[in-house]
Amino acid sequence: MADFLIFTAGLPEWLAWSVTAGVAAFLVLNVIAGGALVFIWAERKIAARIQDRLGPTRTGGRFGWLQSLADGIKLLAKEDLMPAGADGMLFKLAPYVSFCASFCAFIALPFAFDFVGQRLNVGVFFVVAVLGLEVFGVILAGYASASKWSLFGAMREAAQVVSYEVPLGMCVVVPVMLAGSMDLVTIAEKQSGWLTNWYLFHDPFTFVIFWVYVTCAVASVNRAPFDLAEAESELVAGFHTEYSGLRWSFFFMAEYGSMFLVSALAAILFLGGWNGPIPLAALLGFSAGTGDTANYWVRLVGCGNLMGKATLGVLVMMWVRWTLPRLRIDQVMTTCLKYCTPIAALMFAGVMFWQLLLPGGLIRGLARPAGEIREGWLEGPGGRAATLRPLPLAAPAAPAPTPAQPLVSKPSLSWVQP
């Protein structure tokens, strides 16, 4: 789009990039806000169905699908209260910090081959790091509320999120190792083809580590059974006890945004991203990346694929929330430090050796004759020399190869003759 503005519309470079960024930010913001509306409605309906109730039935027709909008209007109209002893500036700042962290992480999240706010060659790293910032908002809220319950919630959140980032990071590194790239687009593209190409089915270790990732992801976005920071039976409402109205709803937008984000990340890292289980586009003769109208539709379908997978992840989180009791703080930490971290480390080592011995994955690896594997391991062209090479920053087979990309892969325009 920036290219179009520069070359066709003749805008100056800085303006073109600003406009592009604005449009991308607007679209991503709508994904979060719209997603939160849909997910809050879905959560109400799903919880109701699980609990033998009906849920909203009146607002906006038969299924109450306007309920979230009505709630939003109610929250807008509510009085914005602040406790007398609160630290005013931090209290007001906290919801926005939380929301911004969740929002920023979306910038690097690709929805389909080129449907991405800003394609980063360290996308995985960026998303995980920025998502971790959400905890700042929660700690600020807990600290600034001048309430002991809020403080408890904030401290729990801090302990929990910081701990769970360790195994989460280890889980995330595995697909990075398999793809040889930190670029989310590259990782997803590497899993194109049939269902068996998904990293979930790459080898037994990735299969296990996917479930470790799910556990850690649920914990890092504070969903039940790890929702200790807002445990209503213990801490009243945890860190957002003193919040009301729109500020309160910002915390919830951040929560639902993060839920969607970690689910989408799981889909990209392990479940083939925007590639469906069957390579329908390839069978019909299309290939992503060539840029004609048909391929645009292919990408749109891919976008739907990814959204579907991520939504499925969110629905599973809701299902778990309305089924299980809550863990205690020491049990949450035990789960992280005694189980998730060692298992993740072990699986990481397992994947490493698997890559060394059967680099093509289970299906393709076993399909090859044994002699070839041994040959490849010793001196074959794609064998030892290839696997033991240090991981390149960008994969050599990346669909849009821009060698030695800067951190933000804004193409250098200096060679272009206008």
Place this chain on the structure above:
Amino acid sequence: MASLTNDDPRIIEFDVRTDEMLVNMGPQHPSTHGVLRLVLRTDGEVVSELEPHIGYLHRCAEKIGENLTARQWIPYTDRMDYLAAMNMNLGWALVVEKLMRHEVSEKARHLRVLIAELGRISSHLVGMGAYGLDLGTFSPFLYAFREREKILDLFEETCGARLTYSYITVGGLTADLPPGWLEKCEAFLDQFEPVIQEYHTLLTTNAIFVKRTAAIGVLSPEMAIDYGCSGPVLRGSGVDQDLRRDGESIYTSMYDGYAFEVAVQKDGRYPRDHIYPAVPTEAVLGDCWHRFFVRMLEVVQSMDLVRQAIDRYSACKGSIGEPLKLMEKIPVGDAYLETECPKGQMGFYLVGDGSPIPWRVRARSSSFSNLSVVHELCRGCLIADVPAIVGSLDIVMGEIDR
């Protein structure tokens, strides 16, 4: 090197103890079952001391009882343990009958057993559902209330009320059962029986539930007896005591001819344990899990008793008899009687002076005694364990504060 003094700023390196914090849990806290206020002294997440404060729901019920006739006070007993109002009515009715040496008809006796045991089921359902809520799971609560609603529907047909019944009254019951009621009750029991397995799946055997309750808040049998605990709290500690079997004859004679086993662990086994989930290995006798499990067993036990009562009631001919007159004179003398209510042993004390209005009325609350151990159980536990322990005691503030 000079030794460090307290004024030395470096001393902080050696002293990492943090300040203790005083936190009020309640009276407007979501998990304190009404208006209980717990003052916690915490060091981080660890509770070093806990003190319950009560009295937020005090309504002078006992004093009011000294200004009303015995039958007029029945609605006030409804409001004590409002989750098991039928059993409260029964306790008061029996103590007045004890002082008056009045005996109800055979049919009324069986109907009282039937109603009281249904009340026990409905109370334990609330206890179970609310306990799930205390541990952070919402769905079992609504599953429990779904079934409780059906019991309330049955009660509504008998007396018109759904919460405060005043159905069992001095000298009998206010009305006989409407036609077709017993069939509906049997249909409910048949439908309810498989649902209990769902509760066991969702809570009793759930790995997280076991982790949260097993070996938490262990109450030794000696301590339970010392503090005067009763009901499922006492039986959860392995003390074999149930007033329906061990109480005074005016109460136990109600259950004459009924077959039931007290829900208590004897020699490491619960009665009829082959049809229930096994006790998890982590659980210790007297912990939250056992208190919860005893309640679940009593639900099944009460269902058996209801079935037996239906048979006996329908075998009785005639009417249930008339309750005593509103202004019936109470003889001079005093009487005290404890009955086995769902929460524990609820006692009523009554002194008569020959007029219809009692000279003195007192109540002994089971929840009050059960709550009195909470500071022992919570010492050194985590904040998250406080709702788990208080919930497992299954207290009702209306009964404690009266």
